[in-house]
Every structure is written in structure tokens, then in C-alpha cells.
Amino acid sequence: MRKQLLATCAGALLVAGSHAAMAADGPHKKAIEARQAMFQLYSYHMGLLGGMAKGKIPYDAAIASEAAANLDAAANLGQSTLWPAGSDNSNAENGKTRALKEIWDTYPAIAEKSEQLKEATAVLAQNAGNGLDALKSSIGDAGAACKACHDDYRAKKK
């Protein structure tokens, strides 16, 4: 019984501990949370559009159009305060960020990826409401732009 209790307790502490380790609490907490909110909006709207393109969600022109417009708006947010030096994933106080130090070390190389994303979301915003085929024909470039940045600048999930 006592051994079991210890095991349960260790498990609970592990969960509690991993939660504490995930939340950013250093000087870059606000900037990290803000950029993660931006990525959350990318992800949510790409999820809706991708779901429609794959036939998992019924195509709806109004929703597709709104989702693509939102994605384009999110891709065009100014980011000059969102990436302070030192807010990469090499420091535990930055929490669960997966932003690799390469972003800063190779800057402004990442800006090219950002431009590719904006070009793709602009086309997607024009096309997404014009039928499922139009959505399908333009979502690939947006997905590729997401992936290109993740491949180079985001740590793999642990």
C-alpha cells in the first residue's frame, strides 16, 4: 500500500512538475505567449481549411472564406516585439516554446519564410470561398510555407 502510494504520488508530482516546466515564466513570458497565440490562430484556421480540403468537414464557402481571411490577417501581424533575443527553447524559463536558436543566429533568413507564408495566405484568402476545388488548389502552398518554417526553426516534439 505504501509502495503504491509512493508510486501514485511520484506520478502526480511528475504531472504537476511537467506542467510547471511548460509555462514560460521568465522575462520573455508575454512575448512568447503572444507569438504562441498567433500560431494558435494559424493552426486553428488551417485546421478548418485542411479539414474541408480533405473532406473531413463539409465545405462551406462562407466559413472557408472567413477562415482564410483570418489566417491571412494572422500571417500579416507585425512581429517586431514577439521574438526578443533569448526567447528560444535553450532556456528552461522560456517554458514550452519550441523556437530554435537558429531563428536568431541566422536572422533575417526566417523573414523569407514569413514572406512565402504571406504570399500563400493572400492567394488562399482570394480562393477559399470560391468552391472546394479552388480551396484545394491553393491550400497546398500555405501548408508548405508552414512546414518550411517548422522544418528549419521549430524543435521536434519531445
Place this chain on the structure above:
Amino acid sequence: MRKQLLATCAGALLVAGSHAAMAADGPHKKAIEARQAMFQLYSYHMGLLGGMAKGKIPYDAAIASEAAANLDAAANLGQSTLWPAGSDNSNAENGKTRALKEIWDTYPAIAEKSEQLKEATAVLAQNAGNGLDALKSSIGDAGAACKACHDDYRAKKK
């Protein structure tokens, strides 16, 4: 020792449990996370602008202008998929949302608050980069629009 261990264990479980209770895990999880991301962007940029207006952050025209443009963009995101019926705070599976049921019960009354916010952020986006006085003169209406919606439609913090 055993009593202490039990107390520690109970504490750890409480932390782990409260975390589990906070995260939305019901059918509206994605929509709730997306609207919270939108609010996070409101909050971050209002925080920057408010900090400058109050003299806590040095006024910087370029940053103020970008923050206000971002706030205006966030206020203008389409929200037609973000508020599914049943995603209010009366259901534990909706996690830490503070969205009151009144939003849906009195709909579309809330749309008026949204319009007031957009009017205020449009003015703020025009003025924020034109000097500290211009920022100060137009941030109040944006703050009031935030508060008006919170007063009527957001639960108090527990």
C-alpha cells in the same frame, strides 16, 4: 513521515487536478482555444500600448503603431466559428473559459460591443504612432470597449 508524505501527495494531486480542470477538453476545445488566442493578442497589444500611455514603457512610435495595427487586426477577425452554442463557462468540460451564458441568451446584443471595439481600435491604429499625446487621447475608448464587454459577458476571476 508518512503523514507528511500523504499531505505532499494530496497537494501534488490537487495541482495536477486543477490543471486538468482548467484545460478545455470537450467538443468545443478548439473553438475555445482559438478565441482565447484572439483575446491573448488583444491583451498583449493593449498591454504594450497601455504601458506606454502610463509611462511604464518608453514611448516608441514604431512599436506603438504596430501594436495598435495588430490590435485592430485582431478586433476585426471573423468570429463565426469561435462561439459554438454550449461553449460557455457553465460546463466543466469547457475548461477555464469565463464566457457567460448571457452571450448566447442575449445574442446579438454582444455584437454591439464588438462594433464599439472595432471603432475604437481603428481610431487607435490611426493615432498611436503620432506621439504619446495622440496615443493617450485614443487609448481610453479602446480600454472602455474591452471593459464594457467584460462587465457584461465575462465571469469574474474565481
